[in-house]
Amino acid sequence: ELKVEQNPLFLSMQEGKNYTIYCNYSTTSDRLYWYRQDPGKSLESLFVLLSNGAVKQEGRLMASLDTKARLSTLHITAAVHDLSATYFCAVDSFSGTYKYIFGTGTRLKVLA
Amino acid sequence: ETGVTQSPTHLIKTRGQQVTLRCSSQSGHNTVSWYQQALGQGPQFIFQYYREEENGRGNFPPRFSGLQFPNYSSELNVNALELDDSALYLCASSWGASTAETQYFGPGTRLLVL
Numbered sequence: 001e002l003k004v005e006q007n008p009l010f011l012s013m014q015e016g017k018n019y020t021i022y023c024n025y026s027t028t029s030d031r032l033y034w035y036r037q038d039p040g041k042s043l044e045s046l047f048v049l050l051s052n053g054a055v056k057q058e059g060r061l062m063a064s065l066d067t068k069a070r071l072s073t074l075h076i077t078a079a080v081h082d083l084s085a086t087y088f089c090a091v092d093s094f095s096g097t098y099k100y101i102f103g104t105g106t107r108l109k110v111l112a
Numbered sequence: 113e114t115g116v117t118q119s120p121t122h123l124i125k126t127r128g129q130q131v132t133l134r135c136s137s138q139s140g141h142n143t144v145s146w147y148q149q150a151l152g153q154g155p156q157f158i159f160q161y162y163r164e165e166e167n168g169r170g171n172f173p174p175r176f177s178g179l180q181f182p183n184y185s186s187e188l189n190v191n192a193l194e195l196d197d198s199a200l201y202l203c204a205s206s207w208g209a210s211t212a213e214t215q216y217f218g219p220g221t222r223l224l225v226l
Binding site (some may be wrong): 041042043044045048058063088097098099100101103104105 | 137145153154155157160167168169170202204213217218219220
């Protein structure tokens with residue numbers, strides 16, 4: 001069964017600090033997705049990573065993918081309050097039938 | 113270009129009833145996926161439709177069914193509602209099935225089953 005795990009589940013950090021969210025998945029996949037969700041809102045796509053070694057950056061967020069380790073990271077640089085949200089990674093799978101599996105989510109709170 | 117829309121925004125039903133949720137895809141998109149998100153949890157994949165056919169399905173019982181129409185809008189039907197069906201239901205549209213294209217999510221329908 002395809003599983004996607006994130007850690008930490010909760011993260012409270014000071015503004016200006018750096019931190020990394022980790023996403024591990026249990027099946028072979030070359031594709032990894034990151035999303036952001038604000039409280040009571042829908043999901044916003046952040047990054048689509050399509051190959052081993054892929055790295056994408058947008059503002060203070062940078063995502064990378066290591067398909068051999070089945071690991072993706074979302075690195076936050078010099079956090080600001082506006083980054084407070086829940087971040088999800090997701091993987092899709094073609095084993096038998098197509099499936100799309102989200103991780104457990106990391107709830108980030110950036111303190112002023 | 114219009115985004116993904118869903119209706120209704122909120123819904124209250126009682127156990128055993130049936131419900132239909134609707135989703136209008138973003139212009140130019142031919143694929144729609146549905147997700148169930150319980151409070152405090154990550155979204156759970158229900159199924160995906162591509163060009164009016166089911167392209168993939170998660171671990172949901174057959175009482176969860178769907179349709180995609182020629183204009184690529186979609187419906188999610190849930191029969192024999194259970195209390196655990198209370199959740200936020202999200203649809204997402206994209207271009208192409210299983211192609212790693214960016215999914216665009218609608219605002220969701222919040223369903224409460226009493």
